[in-house]
Amino acid sequence: MPRRPRSPGRPRTAALSAVLALLLVPVLAACGGTGAAAGGAATLKWTSTYFPAHWDPVVSGSGAQFRELALVYASLTRVDEKGEAVPDLAESWEYDDEGDEITFHLRPGLKFSDGEPVDAAAVKAAVERAQRQQNSALHGDLTSIESVEADGLDAVFHLTQVDYQIPQLLGERVLQIASPKAAKSPAELDQNPVGAGPFVITQLIPGTKAVLEKNPDYWDAEHIHIENVELTSAPDTSTVVSGLRTGVYNFADLDPSQAGSAKKAGLDVFVQPGYNASNISLNVNKAPFDDDRVADAVRYAVNRQEFVDKLTFGYGETTDQPFPKGYVAYDPESENAYPHDPAKARKLLAEAGHRAGDIELDLVIPAEDPAAEIVQSQLAAVGITVNIKIDKNWATPFFAKDLTFSLYSTTGRDSAVQTLTAHFGPDGPLNLSSPYEPAGFEAAVAEVRRTPLDDPHYAETLQAATRAGLRSKALVFTYSSPNLFAKSPSVSGLPKNPAHLNWTGVTIGDTR
Incomplete structure (x- = not known):
């Protein structure tokens, strides 16, 4: 068995390279539909509440949809079960002595599904498009990259600063690489995705369904045992369990409210590790949150446990940080800095000159969300009136920083630093108060x-x-809701890669 590669974090470390040792998970007993298509081909029938609105990874790759896009697109790196960067399209990499340049060595002989070569020029094009495309959701994640130099299969990243986070950053979430030929027309790529991932799309009905087949040219095709994928948009969370039970689906994202019925139906319910965190977003550039006392009053008004009890059905936990407890970036010293204290919240509001009922806020969200009602109730208890406003185009004013008050849930980043800068940095996409950042954060x-x-x-x-x-x-x-999934027992277990769905080694039914 090859040795597991070292982390390439030290300057001039030996070039990281490895063949990932992949163990096939034993096939479990079938239950309901096996997912075997005509001729015995193993078919993954996945219904998702996060069906991609866009298939251009520059536009859609930063949200929860990156899991679906990863069926089509591969990346320079991916993470293992420890959350550490390991080879994907790049078989090795190393930093220079100063730590401000990193070279990725791509695997030889790879090609995109349109026949174009997977080389350093394709990597350079992917980075530059993510940085410059007007509707890119990724440019804020790539600020450490000044330029990319392409030399055959070697992509040399010249950095704006010393940054040892790059291998973790450039995984499935932030730089899924599309064929540069197809990406010349981002609008066409959005409807006809072309990548170098484990599967190739053969049919796409926007917003509804995607049909895929195994990519024989994928670098690790030997360990992909699923022949076909039918990805559909879940019509309603209440129908998912019945669809799994009857074999319409054999894999699904699962709402915590459905976990009990899924277990009773004999389905496998499991939590995939992740970095999920929900928050209340305040714009401190706008009244009333331009007064720190009002912002702090909201903190003391929040009862995190109520979110967990009412929304996660025993699967979630409270959090006052963008990381779960036990994760390397979680700061024990900051835990419970603002405990639930309505009396203190009312006192702060009074000190700021506000009587009960003085402050009336619009809480703008993209769709109905019971979390909004909890926020409304908890702030009412301290004298703040909240009106819930649904704006289906919510993303536009949110990312333009035009809103005053909103809710947001994130799936984090593989690089902890990118999670921090996305939330707290002056250009952070999740920082509703841009360009504000707390003192000392940049350093x-x-x-x-x-x-x-x-x-x-x-x-x-x-x-x-x-x-x-x-x-x-x-x-x-406020709270963390898990990555919860349900599957037919005919689908074998998935590797426990944090936040990701890795189909390597997964089997469906009897594929002999």
Whole structure:
């Protein structure tokens, strides 16, 4: 068995390379539909509440839809079950002595599903498009990259600063690589995705259904045992369990409210590890949150446990940070800095000159959300009136920083630093108060970037950056809901890669 590669965090480390040792998961007993198509081909029938609105990874790759897009697109790296970067399209990489340049060595002989070569020029084109395309959701994640130099199969990243986070950053979530030929027309790519991932789309009905087949040219096709994928948009959470039970689907995203009935139906219900966190977003550039006392009053008004009890059905947990407890970036010193204290919230509002009922806010959200009703109730208890407003085009004013008050849930990033900067940085897409950032945050993040991931002081340096970010008045973290899935027992277990769905080694039914 090949040795597992070292982290390439140290300057001039030996080039990281590996053949991932992949163990086939035993086939479990079939129940309901096996997913075997005509001729015995194994078919994954996945229904998702996160069916991609866009198939251009530059537009859609940063949200929960990256899991579906990963069927089509591969990336330079991916994460293993420890959340560490391991090879994907790049078979190895190394930093220079200063830590401000990193070279990725691509696997030879790879091609996109349109026949174009997977080379350094394709990587360069992908980075530049993510940085420059007007509707890119990724440009804020790539600020450490100044330029990319393409030399055959070697992609040399010249960085704006020392940054040892790059291998973790450039995984499935932030840089899924499309064929540069297809990406010349982003609108066409959006409807006809072309990547170098494990599957190729053969039919796409926008917003409804995608049919895919195994990509024989995928670099690890030997360990992909699923022949076909039928991905559909879940019509309603209440219908998912019945569809799984009758074999219409054999894999599904699952709402926590359906977990009990799924278990009673004999389905496998499991939690895939992740970095999910929900928050209340405040715009401190707008009244009344331009007064720190009002922002803090909201913090003390929030009862996090109520979100968990009412929304997660025993599967979630409270959080006051963008990371779960036990994760390397979670800062124990910041835990419970703002405990539930309605009396203190009312006192702060009074000190700011507000009587009960003085403040009336519009809470703008994209769709009905019971979390909004909890926020409405909890703030009413301290004298703040909240009107819930649904705007289906919510993303436009949110990312333009035009809203005053909103809710947001994130799936995090594989790089903890990118999670921090997305929330607290001056250009962070999740920072409704841009360009505001808390004092000391920029310096703390720069120190983390300069610290190799295998440095003995990395954890404490990272937690200090989390602590600096949490001084922000712009975000109130509430709870974490898990990545919850259900499947027919005919689908074998998935690797426990945090936040990702990895189909390597997964089997369906009897595929002999």
